[in-house]
Amino acid sequence: MTRHSKNCTASSVYSYHEKKKDAKASGYGSLNMRYGKDGVKDFDCCSLSLHPCRDPVVTPDGYLFDKESILEYIITKKNEVSRKMKEYEKQCKKERNELAELGEAEQRSQVEKFLNTEAAVASPSQAAQGEKSKVEKITGPSVSNMVAGRDKKLPSFWVPSLTPGNKETKLKKPDKTVYCPISGKQLKAKDLIPVKFTLADASSSSSLEGQRDRYKCPVTGDVLRNNIPCAVLKPTGDVVTMECVKLIQKDMIHPLTGVPLKESDIIELQKGGTGFAAANDHLTGIKARPVLQA
Template sequence: MTRHARNCTAGAVYTYNEKKRDAAESGYGTNAQRLGKDSVKSFDCCSLTLQPCRRPVVTKDGFLFDKEAILQYIVTKKNEYSRRLKEYERLRRAEEEQLSQEASSKQQARMERFVNAEKPAMTPAHSSAVGERPSTSAAATSSSSSATPSTSSTSSSSISNMTNGHEKKLPSFWLPSECPNAGAAKAQKPDATIYCPVSQQPLRVKDLIDVKFTLLKDGDFKRSLIAKEARYMCPITHDVLSNAVPCAVLRPTGDVVTMECVERLIRKDMIHPLTDRKLKDKDIIPLQRGGTGYATTNDNLQAKEKRPMLQV
């Protein structure tokens, strides 16, 4: 393969670098970018505010939230449910009124048909009483019917969409009000369940577990806690906690320990090392952490941008 100059365009080979450059300039093809450290949530940050938690709580699925933020989220969802419930009741009452009106109109139509069916039985007596008038009216009726056969046949045989009273309506079938399914909204009862904003699993206030982080004893009291990169440690092994260290929350006390401590020490006897309390499998909650520079921790992190393909 021959070597190209920087601005050489006469080569027969379309190199990978040229393809990536053209794709970036033209807006075609797959767009991939490595996430930096600032784009990844820290393990001790709230999943809603993305800030370090002041009063951390964790769900049974291991997602960390600030207690104030998650309670405000739950209150907002409850208010939204109340609003949707009122709207559902309003639509349901409107549907009931419409059904009652349709039932009354059908009943009225049946009564009118019954009354009209009884009228021809009274016509002979009436015609015998008035003498020659029925024949005259019948002749007039027959003459009028014979005079307008073309009009009725024309209206019945027409295929135009402007007949049968539609001439005053705009033939704008692309408008939402002219669609076949246009009409009043259907009443659908809202779901009262509140779901976790991250895992989309049912969320209840009583399922939130208070988390207790153990401060790292580094002797540096000049900097604030937020300014430090290493803030917490495992209370048992004193290992520094970070996104690169898998962690777990012990449900009875809320202590955050490393998964290495769980596998090597806790799971052998299933006893809490700090309180000597018997533990169960559900008492060990793996803490969901942010990503790192390694692909194994970013298996759930995906971002897609659909763009046209660049055909060569």
């Protein structure tokens, strides 16, 4: 096959490069775009409000939250569980009442059947009618759907509760456990650990919102950023770099207080996510658009 010239427009070949170029210009095909640094949540921001934490706390898994936001989330979830539990208990009570009514109706029908049988054997039909009226006085009217002309009535197609085949949705017993909104693991208020950041410049503590370099490691003095792995020392809540953690792990002694540490006292702080459903793992946004057919 001969090589195409630059001005050749009669070719039946539609290359991948041409397809991508046309899709970008015409708005067809999936659009991929990588998030920039402005679209990534800072490591010291709350995972719920996405703002710098005023009173930071961290979960045992290393996810940072503002104390006010996470406590409000826990209270909201508990109130929701309480509401669902009341609805579930109401449904259970209704089912118990229905079972009790069915049991009483079955007992009445058995008594009625027994008395009718005895009356038919011992006396003529009039006596049987008299016994039936006595039974109705004692046990009440029959609940059968085949007496008193009830078998001629059709269910209503206009009333939702009487529509044929209408079934009530049964509620499942709600789970009382509150889960972390980021990790999906069980979350308790008592497990939240207070965090203490060391200011990079103590004189500018009033305007942390607009600063990029807000905090530093209290041991090494390195400025903390998203690209620097950090960890929280559980006994005091100080945030240090992972390079400092490597030095701490040699002696397992707190560098600021001298208190012995355990491996569980070092909590790696999770990096700032994108603020979207996929955080840390996928930093690319994909938008599906109509496909351009060749």
